[in-house]
Amino acid sequence: MGDEAGNTSRLAVALLHYPVYDKNRRVVATAVTNLDIHDIARTAKTFGLARYYVVTPLLEQQELSRRIVRHWREGWGAEYNPKRKAALELVTVVTTLDEAVNDLERELGGPVRTVATGAGGALRSVSYAAMTGLLARGDENYLLLLGTGWGLTSEIMDRADLILAPITGSGAYNHLAVRSAAAIIVDRLLGNRH
Amino acid sequence: MGDEAGNTSRLAVALLHYPVYDKNRRVVATAVTNLDIHDIARTAKTFGLARYYVVTPLLEQQELSRRIVRHWREGWGAEYNPKRKAALELVTVVTTLDEAVNDLERELGGPVRTVATGAGGALRSVSYAAMTGLLARGDENYLLLLGTGWGLTSEIMDRADLILAPITGSGAYNHLAVRSAAAIIVDRLLGNRH
Numbered sequence: 001m002g003d004e005a006g007n008t009s010r011l012a013v014a015l016l017h018y019p020v021y022d023k024n025r026r027v028v029a030t031a032v033t034n035l036d037i038h039d040i041a042r043t044a045k046t047f048g049l050a051r052y053y054v055v056t057p058l059l060e061q062q063e064l065s066r067r068i069v070r071h072w073r074e075g076w077g078a079e080y081n082p083k084r085k086a087a088l089e090l091v092t093v094v095t096t097l098d099e100a101v102n103d104l105e106r107e108l109g110g111p112v113r114t115v116a117t118g119a120g121g122a123l124r125s126v127s128y129a130a131m132t133g134l135l136a137r138g139d140e141n142y143l144l145l146l147g148t149g150w151g152l153t154s155e156i157m158d159r160a161d162l163i164l165a166p167i168t169g170s171g172a173y174n175h176l177a178v179r180s181a182a183a184i185i186v187d188r189l190l191g192n193r194h
Numbered sequence: 195m196g197d198e199a200g201n202t203s204r205l206a207v208a209l210l211h212y213p214v215y216d217k218n219r220r221v222v223a224t225a226v227t228n229l230d231i232h233d234i235a236r237t238a239k240t241f242g243l244a245r246y247y248v249v250t251p252l253l254e255q256q257e258l259s260r261r262i263v264r265h266w267r268e269g270w271g272a273e274y275n276p277k278r279k280a281a282l283e284l285v286t287v288v289t290t291l292d293e294a295v296n297d298l299e300r301e302l303g304g305p306v307r308t309v310a311t312g313a314g315g316a317l318r319s320v321s322y323a324a325m326t327g328l329l330a331r332g333d334e335n336y337l338l339l340l341g342t343g344w345g346l347t348s349e350i351m352d353r354a355d356l357i358l359a360p361i362t363g364s365g366a367y368n369h370l371a372v373r374s375a376a377a378i379i380v381d382r383l384l385g386n387r388h
Contacts, residue, residue, distance in 0.1 A: 009364070023275075035371075035373075038371065039371040039373060039374050042369055042370055042371055042374065043370060043371075043374050045363075045367050045369070046361070046363035046364075046367055046368055046369065046370050047364055048363060048364030048365055081217075083367070083369045084369075086367060087369065128387050129387070167240070167381070167385065168385075168386050169239075169241040169242060169384070169385065169386075170203070170240075170241055170242030170384065171242060173239050173240055173277070173280060173281075174240055175239070175240065175277045175281065176236055176237060176377065177229075177232065177233040177236055177237075177373070179233060179371070179373055179374060179377075180233050180236065180237050180373060180374065180376070180377035181377075182374070183370065183374035183375075183377045183378050184377050184378060184381045184385070187361070187378045187381065187382070188381070188385075188387060190363070190364065191361065191362075191378070191382075192362050192363075193322050193323070193382060
């Protein structure tokens with residue numbers, strides 16, 4: 001990242017595989033999926049994010065994630081598809097959210113505020129316009145938290161510094177894939193709409 | 195679709211698996227992927243699109259696509275996850291783009307204009323603001339064309355009634371997954387940014 005020309009972003013993204021809810025609102029650790037790594041890395045690279053953290057406490061899931069990333073960074077994948085290599089260079093696999101925050105604080109040289117996302121909404125949620133404004137000020141670092149499964153637990157939502165407003169469509173249906181939600185959120189915050 | 199309350203959209207989406215380019219700009223038919231069907235169906239449902247066409251000339255790929263859709267519409271998937279069922283009810287598998295256009299014209303009761311998308315840009319490309327304005331007028335029907343592989347062929351781009359501006363991020367890198375591009379495009383055209 002650091003050796004790319006200018007434009008070092010103060011925004012990064014973390015995909016949490018724990019703690020998240022399952023269908024029955026039990027707290028679980030979900031499995032890492034190949035396409036979550038690829039799609040969100042490509043979104044992160046396209047919009048110039050500082051980093052993309054894949055968060056899972058399960059060692060074998062960490063190893064799987066690192067193997068996927070290594071394949072495209074260093075294996076024949078890197079030669080086959082250099083664009084994919086550039087995206088996957090943003091990925092860091094970590095055990096906990098705290099580890100992601102600490103790593104990003106080191107990388108960006110200052111405190112990081114966490115921004116939870118989810119379909120549910122919250123009393124204290126921040127609008128996209130307000131969050132875009134905070135980012136435009138350029139004086140603070142932010143880490144977007146995305147949940148897999150049925151979403152981030154209320155414990156994570158409560159601990160987050162900010163909660164972003166949910167993405168609403170045309171009606172009550174609101175069940176985007178996390179890959180799609182990530183793309184929409186980052187575009188709303190950083191995209192050139194022209 | 196038709197029995198949902200009001201808000202019948204005049205926008206639909208088609209994912210073309212042929213004709214598209216491969217890495218070396220050869221015209222190919224790509225394989226259908228499970229997550230392309232699911233993710234784009236969930237985006238389509240969230241934003242109230244009229245329909246989502248999966249376009250492939252390959253019979254076994256059509257059969258695979260229909261099997262995936264059937265599983266979630268009628269199989270145990272429908273009971274396990276009714277939200278997924280609602281999204282996959284929007285999916286229609288067709289052989290060609292013309293078949294998609296004809297089907298949508300029948301469904302919406304009027305002519306349909308095709309709107310090509312791609313990362314490349316074109317002289318005659320329409321901005322998101324202009325396209326949002328066209329949709330807001332509410333007097334014409336539109337079908338967004340998304341390409342798999344390395345994108346829609348120039349033949350498809352030339353034949354399209356409109357070409358939407360590419361999604362640009364912070365720099366030259368512009369390699370979003372088609373699932374992510376679909377989410378961003380539909381959100382830009384129909385999302386409530388609040």
